[in-house]
Amino acid sequence: MDTSNFKTVSYSQTTITELMIPSYSNFGGKIHGGILLSLMDKVAYACAAKHAGSYCVTVSIDNVDFLQPVEVGELVSLHASVNYVGKTSLVIGFKVISENITDSSVKHTNTSYFTMVSKGMDDKPKIVPGLILERREEIRRYLEAIKRKELKSHYKEELDNQKSNLAIEKEMYKLDTERCIVRL
Numbered sequence: 001m002d003t004s005n006f007k008t009v010s011y012s013q014t015t016i017t018e019l020m021i022p023s024y025s026n027f028g029g030k031i032h033g034g035i036l037l038s039l040m041d042k043v044a045y046a047c048a049a050k051h052a053g054s055y056c057v058t059v060s061i062d063n064v065d066f067l068q069p070v071e072v073g074e075l076v077s078l079h080a081s082v083n084y085v086g087k088t089s090l091v092i093g094f095k096v097i098s099e100n101i102t103d104s105s106v107k108h109t110n111t112s113y114f115t116m117v118s119k120g121m122d123d124k125p126k127i128v129p130g131l132i133l134e135r136r137e138e139i140r141r142y143l144e145a146i147k148r149k150e151l152k153s154h155y156k157e158e159l160d161n162q163k164s165n166l167a168i169e170k171e172m173y174k175l176d177t178e179r180c181i182v183r184l
Contacts (some may be wrong), residue, residue, distance in 0.1 A: 006130040012051035043161040044092040047080040048116035056116040069149040084145030088125035
């Protein structure tokens with residue numbers, strides 16, 4: 001294997017910190033999830049593009065769980081690193097931390113994974129550099145990314161199978177305990 005075009009995880013690790021201002025909030029005074037997603041997309045791009053050395057686009061987002069609300073006036077730090085590389089794709093892992101600057105409390109608000117694809121000047125997928133894993137944590141993240149990829153593929157297959165074999169008449173009883181009304 002030619003390792004001349006490999007980069008370390010630390011080479012492209014990226015952190016962006018931003019103050020959450022009132023225009024980012026919803027009617028409840030909490031920061032809109034869409035604002036956080038937009039910031040995450042920016043950081044994913046910066047991290048992926050630095051590793052790939054090219055323009056990158058977001059192709060999927062896995063598991064965006066909002067663990068705790070973010071308040072106006074808090075500093076949000078988005079920490080991103082390349083967790084996995086395929087031939088033309090990269091999985092960027094996130095840890096989002098929110099800090100209340102008046103009382104110094106810190107909370108973990110999000111963990112997520114963005115899959116990015118590197119694009120060449122011709123707008124076609126471009127091969128990305130390999131990844132040099134230097135720490136056990138980096139190895140764990142790489143292996144977890146492989147496992148998520150396998151599970152995602154299995155889930156998609158199973159869901160497609162269930163959708164194509166769904167017998168509505170046989171499954172109607174499941175609606176009896178749900179909060180819905182059927183009017184046929």
